[in-house]
Amino acid sequence: MIRSLQFAIFFYLATGLGQINVGIEEKGTITPLKESFVEQLSNTTLIFVKPDYLEKQKLQSLIEEVWSISPFLIIDHAEFDPLEYSLPKYSVCRFSPNVNTLTTNGLMSYFANHQLDFYVWDKSKQLENLEELRLTDFDKEKYTLAKERMIVQSKTSFATVALHDNNLAVADINQSVLKDKKSSLVDEGLMDKNQDKLNIADIYTNVYKKDYYYNLDYGMLKNYLQAISDAIQNDFVISRYDNTASSELQNLKTNTLYIPSYTRIKLNILSSVYEVDKDFLIKKMKKYDHEYKVVDTDSINEKIMAGESFYYLRYVDLFRSQYIEVVQSQTGKVIFSNRALKGLFTKNLQSKHFKNLAKAIDDF
Numbered sequence: 113m114i115r116s117l118q119f120a121i122f123f124y125l126a127t128g129l130g131q132i133n134v135g136i137e138e139k140g141t142i143t144p145l146k147e148s149f150v151e152q153l154s155n156t157t158l159i160f161v162k163p164d165y166l167e168k169q170k171l172q173s174l175i176e177e178v179w180s181i182s183p184f185l186i187i188d189h190a191e192f193d194p195l196e197y198s199l200p201k202y203s204v205c206r207f208s209p210n211v212n213t214l215t216t217n218g219l220m221s222y223f224a225n226h227q228l229d230f231y232v233w234d235k236s237k238q239l240e241n242l243e244e245l246r247l248t249d250f251d252k253e254k255y256t257l258a259k260e261r262m263i264v265q266s267k268t269s270f271a272t273v274a275l276h277d278n279n280l281a282v283a284d285i286n287q288s289v290l291k292d293k294k295s296s297l298v299d300e301g302l303m304d305k306n307q308d309k310l311n312i313a314d315i316y317t318n319v320y321k322k323d324y325y326y327n328l329d330y331g332m333l334k335n336y337l338q339a340i341s342d343a344i345q346n347d348f349v350i351s352r353y354d355n356t357a358s359s360e361l362q363n364l365k366t367n368t369l370y371i372p373s374y375t376r377i378k379l380n381i382l383s384s385v386y387e388v389d390k391d392f393l394i395k396k397m398k399k400y401d402h403e404y405k406v407v408d409t410d411s412i413n414e415k416i417m418a419g420e421s422f423y424y425l426r427y428v429d430l431f432r433s434q435y436i437e438v439v440q441s442q443t444g445k446v447i448f449s450n451r452a453l454k455g456l457f458t459k460n461l462q463s464k465h466f467k468n469l470a471k472a473i474d475d476f
Contacts, residue, residue: 131327131428131435132336132446133272134343134350142351145270150181150344153203153232153270158184161192161206163320166330174330174417178337178444181344189320194263203232204267207275207319226275226319228328230340231267271340274435275325276374276428326374326409327426331416331441338444350446358447360440362476363423364402369438370424372409379459392460399467416441423447427461434458436465448472 135142136149145153158179162171168186175184182203189206197204208229323329328336343350371393378392393406412424419442426437438448450468 131274131426131437131449132339132350134270134340134348136268136270142349144347144349145344147347149270150347152200153344154182156182156201156203156232158182158230159192159197159202159204159206160184160186161189161204161320162186163189163207163323165323166333170330174334175337178334179341181341198233198263198266200233203230203270205230208263208272226277226324228273228275228336229267229269230271231263231269234266234268270344273328273336273340274428274430276327277324326372327428329410329413331413332426334416335439335441335444339446342444354449355451356446356449357472357475358445359476360445360447361438361473364438364473367403367423369402369404370412370415370422371404371406372412372425372427373406374409375425375427375461376406378461381459396461396463397466399463400470402470402473429461434462434465436469438469 133142135144137143158181160171160175162168168188171186175186187197192206206229208227339350376388376390376393377386378389379386397404415422416424421440421442423438423440426439428435433454434452436448436450437446439446448469450465450472452462452464
């Protein structure tokens with residue numbers, strides 16, 4: 113599980129800094145969904161755009177169990193066309209990359225900021241953007257980017273989930289080093305052997321082909337959908353800008369906190385290589401004096417899907433900040449959320465998260 117920093121895409125959410133938003137974001141503030149909006153949403157069919165690594169039948173059962181806001185339909189990513197589903201009768205849940213470019217010393221790098229995005233269409237914005245798309249020459253890259261622009265400019269997001277890169281499937285798209293990386297990208301199915309470079313447009317499709325994210329397998333996805341559905345039904349906001357602590361945290365005085373094993377991956381600053389360090393988390397947890405257990409990430413997802421009741425930690429590392437959340441596995445309720453801004457040289461999970469968590473537990 114090793115990936116050079118040189119070959120990483122940095123993920124950053126332009127719209128916020130935490131794991132979940134439920135509500136409409138306006139100028140950095142999350143406002144509740146109006147009753148009329150929720151009614152409109154309930155009359156749509158949610159199009160869930162399925163990545164390759166999730167089985168359709170298993171996903172169908174999962175969503176049926178926890179999503180009660182509206183009817184839904186699962187569409188394979190290869191069959192999803194934003195134009196076909198850009199009607200008011202649809203809402204959409206899909207990966208939403210936001211690709212920007214950065215030029216340093218004459219070299220172009222691309223930065224993709226990924227989230228799971230739930231949105232409806234704003235018809236008043238959509239018409240002019242659709243016209244622009246129709247006029248776009250059918251070049252794969254231009255057309256894909258034009259479609260993504262149309263979506264960004266024509267949608268209203270009502271919920272988002274920040275996604276944490278798994279350090280294995282990230283594709284290097286810095287053209288200055290691509291020639292050294294091409295063979296592994298071909299092996300991973302992320303580019304064709306006849307390509308001489310990875311197009312920006314490929315980012316929008318490749319995220320569906322590999323298991324890119326630690327926090328988006330069946331179990332954690334179930335808990336995210338539960339939290340979003342509950343917030344919409346009960347008319348409350350979840351804001352990624354807020355640190356939160358629930359009185360339910362006191363249960364961690366006597367219950368084990370399960371921590372996914374991906375939190376032990378760290379960046380070796382000297383070698384610029386991501387590596388698994390079994391002692392890394394022990395050092396970070398020194399300020400946490402309650403019982404915890406590090407388990408395989410797949411095991412946490414399996415326990416959630418089996419209906420077991422326990423508390424576990426979710427960790428998301430973004431470009432400018434890190435977030436940890438403590439989640440109740442049966443309800444998906446977030447009982448603790450803590451954001452830590454990252455310094456210029458901060459690349460790994462910070463001990464301050466666990467110090468803040470221990471203090472919050474002891475305060476109840």
